[in-house]
Amino acid sequence: MLPSTEFALLRRLSLEQVNGRAPSMVAAVVRDGEVAWWGARGTVEGAAPDDDTQYRLGSITKSIVAALVMRLRDEGRLDLNDPLDKHVPGTSFGASTVGQLLSHTGGLTSESPGSWWERSEGGDWATLEASLAQDALKNRPGSRFHYSNVGYGVLGELVARHRGTDWLTALNREVLEPLGMSRTTPHPTGKHAHGWAVHPFADLLLPEPSPDAGAMAPAGQLWSTVRDLARWTAFVGGDSADVLSPDTVAEMRAVATVDDADAWTSGYGLGLQVLRHQGRRLAGHTGSMPGFLACTLVDEVTGTGALTFANTTSGPAILGLVVDLISIADEQEPNLPEEWRPSEVDRSLLTLTGLWHWGPTPYHLRLIPGGMLSLAPVNGMGRASRFRPVAQDKWLGLDGYYAGETLRVGRDTDGTPRHLDLATFVFTRTPYDPAAPVPGGVDPEGWRTA
Structure with missing residues (x-):
């Protein structure tokens, strides 16, 4: 991008790293399926992070799992209106539909019972299911938006039963490998950031744990890099390769529910968050796990996307940062419309x-x-x-x-x-053509003055 644009983007990232007191942050702007700019502030193991440094994705994992579920739908293996009981029988919340679980309208509890799952070693599906035997439904299915990490643990089990393997194996085979996302993994490999909590009243750090979440892992287990998340950002924008059809991805971006009904600035589709900001329509997801924050969004109209990672439990306003990066890119360097050219038609x-x-x-x-x-x-x-x-x-x-x-x-x-x-x-072809089968017929006297 132009030097002036790159400086404006880097300055915005720098302000967020300082004001949010993040040990490190990386960010990127995505255009035409490619990284148009990336920048970094802070250090990881004494050096600046780069576009191949892994950070934890957190709940962005949910969007990638949702793509797996939509593949099952497109193959005819399930319908979004199917009750869960048709595919994962025996739960206490089997009346919630697949579509409701994807859009967080299934009524399920937000967190798995017991120890805080994000900082605890997770159990298997049987353990999770047993913990949900009572009081799992907090709202009537379909009645309202209620964000549920549990719902995506359940969807991971649904995928596993249809594919005859664990959700992660299916995810690698059907989504990550076809998209070339080789640096997106359940645990960090190679160069990666460590997760920190920053003391609220002193410039001190405390290491955060990153255990395997077990059956809850589809809600937030994955780690990734700028390069890999840029590919996913392009996917959400419609560059879906052979993983899903662009029409299905557009269906995922469509608003299924809103969580601020009066204002309608924030809603949820099928595995994707949807925002309205100053006339823009943005789709993607935020992510948060102990020690990490992440966000990816793409403008559905301009096709410009942005993403960011930080290795801190809280502090930076990552959603606002990503929205601002998209705005800076589109305001300073708006995309030129494609040239019109004649084309052959039927x-x-x-x-x-x-x-x-x-x-x-x-x-x-x-x-x-x-x-x-x-x-x-x-x-x-x-x-x-x-x-x-x-x-x-x-x-x-x-x-x-x-x-x-x-x-x-x-x-x-x-x-x-x-x-x-x-x-x-x-x-x-003409208004109320009497020769066509117009419902109710056409008055035989035709058009008149009164």
Whole structure:
């Protein structure tokens, strides 16, 4: 990036390291799937950390586990509306659905009973399940957002049962290795930061433990680096390789619930936190474990992402730092739009394009990249959606009011498109075309002055 931008980014990181009293911090800006800038402050073992120094991810682990669950859904092995009991029978909270567990709306307790799991050696699934035999549900499933570390321990067991192996083996095989995230591991290897607690009233450090969390590990066990987390940040932005389809990742980013309903600045999708900040829509996750803080976010519109790690239990405002890094990058060096170029299309679809009317309201139907259609009101206000083809003359709505709905093309005997049927709304080439099957029919006297 430009020297002026890099200095602004480094200064913002430096202020956070000082004000938050962090032994070390690293941060990066991600663009076009690559690290566009990274910087570091403080020391690890007497030297500056770099882009290959491992820090603990904490709850960012949840997002990566969520990708595994979504792979199972896309393979048809489960439905997000399935009750947990269908896949992990016998628990005291089996009515909570898979989708609710992913979005923290399943009603489960936030922490596993017993010793604080983040600083304690974890037991196996049987031990965790037994501890949840009573009083595991704190809220009615589906009634509200209630962040649950336990829910992701449960999802790790769900993955293990479907894959016939432990969740970590499945994660390595299906997500980390395909994305090239070789430095993302359950325990530190090679150069890594040690976790510290910083004394609140003196510049002293206390080592924090980092035990294996056992069955709770899917909630926050993993360690990673700037380079690896940058690849995950690009994944959340839609660069999903063959791990998931971009549509599935977009589904993960979509808001399933909000945790500040009146303001709607913070919500949760399927394994991803979603934020609204000064007109931006950001998706990713924060992470916190004793001795470590982490955060990754990506702007869904500009594609710019940022991430940071710190080896301290508390202090730095990592979420605000990452939001600011994205803002600095986009304000000082906004991405240029891609050049428009003509491209080949399925020319048989050209007969569908142009002016259509829902009743008296004019719409434009256009061909857009990816072999899709866009249907939008001419005046720019109202219900607009994109559609992808699923069969001959059959299209599926991807967003907006018609997300999930089916658009069907009605044709004359000679094959000319006569009308569009979109979830019972009939669009015609002229307003209320009497030759089309308009619900309720068209008055035989036609248009008049009164």
